[in-house]
Amino acid sequence: MRLSICIPTYNRAKFLPDLFDSILAQTGYACEVEVVVSDNASADDTQAVIERYRGKFDRLVYQCASQNMGADWNYLRIVELASGDFCWLMGSDDVLEEGAIAAVEQVIAAQPEIAGLSVGRVIRSFELERRREERLAKGLVLSDSGELHGADAIFRSLAAYLAYLSGQIVRRSLWNEVVEDSPVSDYFNAYVHVYVIGRMVQRCPHWYYLAEGLVGWREDNDSFLSDGEYNRLRIDVVGYEQLARGLFGAGSPTYHHINRDVSTGLLFRRLLSGVIDAAPRSFFTKAAQLTFPLYARYPAFWIKTAPLLLLPRPALRLGRTVVKSLRAAS
Template identity: 30%
Template sequence: MNPKPEPNKPRLSFCIPTYNFGQFLPQTLDSIISQDNGHIEIVIVDGNSTDNTDQIIHEYQQRFPRLTFFKRDKRCGVDRDILKSVELAQSDYCWLFSADDVLSPGAIDLIFQNLTGQWNIAILNFMLCDYNLNPITSHDILNSADKHKTYNWSDPAELNDYLSRSLTSTALFSFISSIIVNRNDWLAADPCTEFHDSCWIIQAKAYAIAKNNLTLWYYPDPVFLKRGENDSFLYLGIAGRVELALDKFPAIAQHFWGKNSPIHRAAKRVTRNEISFSSLLVFKEKASQHNESLTKLYNVIRRSWIRYKRDHLSFLIIRLFPISLIYQLRDLCKKNASLFRMVKSIQTKLDL
């Protein structure tokens, strides 16, 4: 899993898909380039952005020659852009990274210290932040006190231990910036062509790797900042975004492992953890802002969210809760940064 490095060949590629994220890219690139150790590269695939992404990238290429930029002539979707970025990479490992997140100091040194060849996928923790990258709270991925640990998915006991500890969908490869993959294993696995427009190509490819051999390294301390309130999938609409999580995310696990398999059950559970009562109140308010039909959102909730008897009462409260009050509470939090962090931290813990 860890081939002998060739002279002048990078060992770690930051593979970044982007679309109209020019306002965020400088912070992202600065956080990477400032930690350059001479053995990294950056690969950016642009889905035909209409903002100033081109100009920004060309300026950074003058400072950092190991930056490959590929711009499409039409928008093809994030899945295909991720696949293209790994294809263009030259290194042994690819850190799949979002164009609006920011590396924490020392993150690259940490990863290089752990490029041991003993794992082919890493899942890394992060700090949840607001839109301006003000830290709120650490994310929860696994219920584990271990500093860091590897899990061999070919061992049923280790796999079951991992699944039982999983708290959020990040544990099952949902979040791009948390994932480092062995490039050769990624390329050798099934191409997963049926999932190239699913928004879940990383999860599909990780499961394809697992069908061959997956040893996963988990690191629990935050190594980057995740920008909040900047959901790239909201173009699907609010109901579509909720459906993407509750229905389509577990469907990938069902495809690879079967209905009611341990991995499929875990996928359903962790997405239900994340799409919580408080989250659905926020989605209701956002739907009203975008003049979307609440009927579609309610249908998704009714079909895919309700699991327990108490959920019926929660659903009734969601339907009756005044949108104006949700808006006032969110507006108050946005105007008071300390209050926002406190509420967000409490919500995060309660949702789990």
């Protein structure tokens, strides 16, 4: 079995060595491993980093685009370049934890029929200091390792977590089939990989969740924040509504389940970040205008998330102080 570690990247030269070193440090596995990097026309020293590591890997594939084609294009391109039976989609600023490849190899050997698997993550600081282990984003129902069957069940358990690129490993042949005959370009919303996985599990409705933290997530380094906090929030809200509608149909139980999870998970965390970062009131006003029409039907939204949109500024300032104190204590 060959495992391709697929790394789409753009201007991440200063982070790639951490990832490469974490791959080189892996032990205890027998499968063949290739490292594949698709560079979206980086203007930094990415190519120099690649050349420095080229002789350290048994197989390192690197291709650089002539211009930046966007993140979604790069997610598809990276799998095109790979040759493994399975592809581990990997953010270029994250790292593999100790024993990660061996653990994934063991699952694939025991569950050969799966379309892919998701793995837990370890939350690390920007400097990669360990903070805590997070098996699933808050609000989701699955907490222990196990196989999931049926596209609806898979997305009800994992939909929001599938947004995390580095936590997903896919069967390359099935991925390629979906990309070949599905309207993937309609879902260039930063989450095209979630759409492809959705179509994969509709064809092969078997997915595995490995709860062990196998990926180190570098927190506070979201490249999509470069366009501002509101636009980052909008990617989650609009993108996931489109995905849920396209995969399961507007109004279906799974459609509502996914949107409800986003309203109390991804959206809640974006708003909480806005509180912590002292975002202007206009951020919360625009967020309310975007989200209330979509999520007002869900009681959980009103209980957990809506207060962040409705609280007066003094309360938000107090909340910001409390959250920062709790983070410092942890």
